[in-house]
Amino acid sequence: MTAQGGDTGARRIDSWVTFRPELKVLDCTIRDGGLMNDHRFEYPFVQRVYETAVAAGIDYLELGYKADRKIFAESTAGPWKFCSEDDLRRIVGEAAAAGPSAVKLSVMADADRTDYHTDILPREQSVLSCVRVAAYVHQVPTAIDMIKDAHDKGYQTTFNLMALSTVQERELFDALEVVMAGPVDAVYVVDSFGSFYSEQVRDLTGKFVKMARAAGKEVGIHAHNNQQLAYANTIEAMLAGATWLDTTISGLGRGAGNCPTELLLGFLKNPKFHLRPVLECVQELFVPLRKELDWGYSIPYMLTGQLNIHPRMAIELRESSTPDDYVRFYDSLTEDTD
């Protein structure tokens, strides 16, 4: 029932009973979840997530950003906003002592918020394997330089164009074309606002994949759960040819959260993935965390997703004293703004 080996040639990619060895699961629980607590996860929590990723067969794990300390004071955020080499080694070192590690580490580098020439070390001096460059469309020239810098230092690189759903197609494909002319390994379909329907994800991913294959690149998907579509859209992108799949444990992430790691692992048929360690981690770490942090689908996030706008107003409402005042929130979002 399953396809074996490393060939990716004639095998069907659109059937759910096979598996595709080229698929990579990138768990960004700590990175995207850090947007909910200013990246203040305790070391034991992060270590446990790291150990879970290793045990589950996850391919990449992303713990945070490489934020510029000249822009962001260290006192205003936890360690995972900066991901110093010391902090990363603290996680990898202790976990590695428990057994051999397979998971690769990635970091996110925001355009115009990263002192990348200084803070991205040469690959041989770092435990990082991959640098993911996140940019808005007007920051593409910066992103191109960042990708080149990271590539020259020896890293795998991806390009994550944020707020894709607000970019005109012409601009989008122009941006992709110039980025793909460089050394980037993968370009991401990023649904920052959780506004895409599955049909749109299929269509857009198909176009990305066509361009990427011609350039010898891969395509990734990063979905948000505003409309309960993060998992559905991740599968659709995968069936359309995406091979880098972002997930987070228990869907932890900004606002409505992301595609849950446990749902995707239950879908993927590659026997290298193991669901049980993720369930253990959810049970022991994330059930208690729900008492501290409010993330995941709720009506306010549904509304910002349906309207294709940034979730920040929904996050404000959820953190206010009236988190369930949906009607007033709906009225404020839909009032005449012209």
Add this chain to the structure above:
Amino acid sequence: MTAQGGDTGARRIDSWVTFRPELKVLDCTIRDGGLMNDHRFEYPFVQRVYETAVAAGIDYLELGYKADRKIFAESTAGPWKFCSEDDLRRIVGEAAAAGPSAVKLSVMADADRTDYHTDILPREQSVLSCVRVAAYVHQVPTAIDMIKDAHDKGYQTTFNLMALSTVQERELFDALEVVMAGPVDAVYVVDSFGSFYSEQVRDLTGKFVKMARAAGKEVGIHAHNNQQLAYANTIEAMLAGATWLDTTISGLGRGAGNCPTELLLGFLKNPKFHLRPVLECVQELFVPLRKELDWGYSIPYMLTGQLNIHPRMAIELRESSTPDDYVRFYDSLTEDTD
């Protein structure tokens, strides 16, 4: 941007910027939600849901079952297990006094659990418009007689073949063929266990639609949210040609619940639908209800969905003193049973 009028001929059904006037939203909040509280909703609660359906432009509203009182003692369940004409009129009557009503009422009739010859009244003596016959594949002969009985009494009828995901295709299409030879108006793709992926829903709905069109019938979709796919699968079925779309407010329903009415109304572009009354209802009725009833996506329901089994063991776990003991539950589901 939108298609107008009642023609269904050459118009594209697969684009999300148009609307299709032939689509019908059937809200079964009280019926499917009744499986979580033995159909014991208070009259004011049901009235409010009825008024919401009217204000929101919902096409059909389903309040419960027509259970046989010789099989189920009235003391063991609330009024919506039986949906007596008096109880239905109590809802419609008081609500109708507040303004003109458009929503049609449907009822679910379970094969072998309904004294249909007696309890389904002639159409002209009832406020019901539609009888939905639910059956497992071995009950198809009974279902055919029930459909004929209801049709002859003047009702619209649908056939809801339960636990579709466990039926062999050969049996399934044989069953559909004999049912469609009768007077049924629509046949449903019912994902009782919430186990279908969108790809399977597309494929199966496409086959249903092909058969149904040839017989002059329509197709419906009833999805469950075990894998966070109820809404995604409802859209996929719609794009594949389904025209009867089941939803529940706030996703209320057995176990992981259903496709949320508010998500689907946000997707459908027909201006007859109104989201705001549904948001009001969620805020005032369903946020408080979450303190009494536990429904919606959680890991135990994800697991029974992934394994394509009935959610009853997950419901038991969620009602136990250890609702979040996911690992032991996983182990119990996956242990060797051969």
